[in-house]
Amino acid sequence: MKPASSGAQRPNPIRAALESSDVVITVGSGGVGKTTVAAALALRAAMEGQGSLVCTIDPARRLANALGLQALGNAETEISTATFADAGLAPRAPMRAMMLDMKRTWDELIERRAPPDKREKILNNRFYQSLSSALAGSQEYVAMEKLWELRTQRDYPLIVLDTPPTAHALDFLDAPNRILDFLDNDASKWLLTPAMAAGKFGLKLFNLGGSYVAKTIARFTGTETLQQLADFMLNISGMNEGFRERAHQTRALLEAETTSFVLVTGPMPERLDEAIYFHTLLQQNKMRVAAIVVNRVHSSVADSLWEEVARLPASAQAKFDQTLKENDHLARQDARGIAKLREACGNTPLVLVPRFELDVHDLNGLYETSHWLWGDRHLDVEAPGQ
Numbered sequence: 001m002k003p004a005s006s007g008a009q010r011p012n013p014i015r016a017a018l019e020s021s022d023v024v025i026t027v028g029s030g031g032v033g034k035t036t037v038a039a040a041l042a043l044r045a046a047m048e049g050q051g052s053l054v055c056t057i058d059p060a061r062r063l064a065n066a067l068g069l070q071a072l073g074n075a076e077t078e079i080s081t082a083t084f085a086d087a088g089l090a091p092r093a094p095m096r097a098m099m100l101d102m103k104r105t106w107d108e109l110i111e112r113r114a115p116p117d118k119r120e121k122i123l124n125n126r127f128y129q130s131l132s133s134a135l136a137g138s139q140e141y142v143a144m145e146k147l148w149e150l151r152t153q154r155d156y157p158l159i160v161l162d163t164p165p166t167a168h169a170l171d172f173l174d175a176p177n178r179i180l181d182f183l184d185n186d187a188s189k190w191l192l193t194p195a196m197a198a199g200k201f202g203l204k205l206f207n208l209g210g211s212y213v214a215k216t217i218a219r220f221t222g223t224e225t226l227q228q229l230a231d232f233m234l235n236i237s238g239m240n241e242g243f244r245e246r247a248h249q250t251r252a253l254l255e256a257e258t259t260s261f262v263l264v265t266g267p268m269p270e271r272l273d274e275a276i277y278f279h280t281l282l283q284q285n286k287m288r289v290a291a292i293v294v295n296r297v298h299s300s301v302a303d304s305l306w307e308e309v310a311r312l313p314a315s316a317q318a319k320f321d322q323t324l325k326e327n328d329h330l331a332r333q334d335a336r337g338i339a340k341l342r343e344a345c346g347n348t349p350l351v352l353v354p355r356f357e358l359d360v361h362d363l364n365g366l367y368e369t370s371h372w373l374w375g376d377r378h379l380d381v382e383a384p385g386q
């Protein structure tokens with residue numbers, strides 16, 4: 001891989017996607033840079049004059065601070081002109097940021113949708129409390145729910161949605177269906193029978209096999225909990241239709257022409273395999289993948305640096321030589337991975353972001369990242385294999 005070059009104005013898929021989208025969703029495996037890319041894109045959009053909101057999930061504390069997100073909760077916070085000025089930036093449109101608070105969003109959903117006489121009962125129900133804070137998949141569902149709310153009730157030109165680190169690819173696409181499955185499942189009907197509520201046939205619950213519902217319910221034991229679960233089911237049963245309708249609407253929003261996905265990955269082999277799998281799933285699900293961002297790519301060593309090391313005294317040379325060789329090895333390995341990814345996902349453009357020496361934890365770091373995403377700078381990958 002050649003070192004960074006700059007300036008050339010190539011057509012850039014991310015810039016094009018942001019210009020034609022009002023929702024951009026970053027997806028990918030854990031730790032690859034989804035939150036960083038989401039925030040960098042929202043910042044860049046604002047810099048270019050497209051007002052933006054980035055909805056982050058569990059951002060690193062320093063990044064949250066840089067975005068003015070000290071407080072928990074779902075509040076959308078506008079980054080002040082003064083904060084931008086401190087970083088030497090002057091966006092042409094406002095940028096807002098928020099941290100998605102899972103528990104709060106669940107509660108808001110119940111407050112909005114449950115019949116008034118049921119609300120308190122649901123909110124105080126122990127099973128509901130566990131469900132809303134711990135149920136696998138609830139994070140993904142809540143992220144989608146929040147996106148829908150933001151899209152329909154606010155007027156942001158661009159919403160960039162970060163997604164949670166998922167153990168299973170695209171859990172969030174499936175999340176509305178899983179909630180429906182949960183509400184529809186026979187288990188709920190069994191539970192509504194008084195005998196089951198009393199725990200008499202409690203053990204039967206655990207014979208539901210490995211289903212999602214069974215796994216969830218299996219985490220709760222004891223008659224009291226079953227009672228809580230039965231109460232929860234009773235109180236929530238009237239809401240199924242609302243959930244179902246919303247699941248369809250959310251799905252339509254994800255498939256809309258004005259929604260784009262940015263798939264983020266790292267260049268190492270295991271990440272790339274996950275990315276290829278993600279990519280296939282997204283396409284099968286009719287989602288528009290604007291680009292695959294390969295983040296933290298090692299740049300190869302510039303010729304000038306090799307020459308500089310060659311001029312060092314022999315004693316120092318060995319050490320530097322070793323470091324440069326290791327770096328070059330990593331760069332070649334990354335180039336091979338990128339070639340594999342290009343082959344597997346041929347119809348989707350790749351955008352490469354180099355590995356920076358430091359974490360991206362402030363507005364300047366985000367803006368620097370955006371240069372690579374936006375195509376102001378680019379890494380050229382050489383044919384691998386040497």
Ligand SMILES: Nc1ncnc2c1ncn2[C@@H]1O[C@H](COP(=O)(O)OP(=O)(O)OP(=O)(O)O)[C@@H](O)[C@H]1O
Nearest residue numbers: 030031032033034035036165296354355356359360
């Ligand atoms: N190109 C880069 N160079 C160096 N550090 C980076 C780069 N991109 C991201 N990072 C750092 O890597 C860490 C992980 O990034 P980030 O939090 O964006 O990943 P994530 O995919 O959102 O993780 P999670 O799945 O846990 O939510 C952060 O500390 C971030 O600052």
Ligand SMILES: [Mg+2]
Nearest residue numbers: 034035057058
């Ligand atoms: Mg993240």
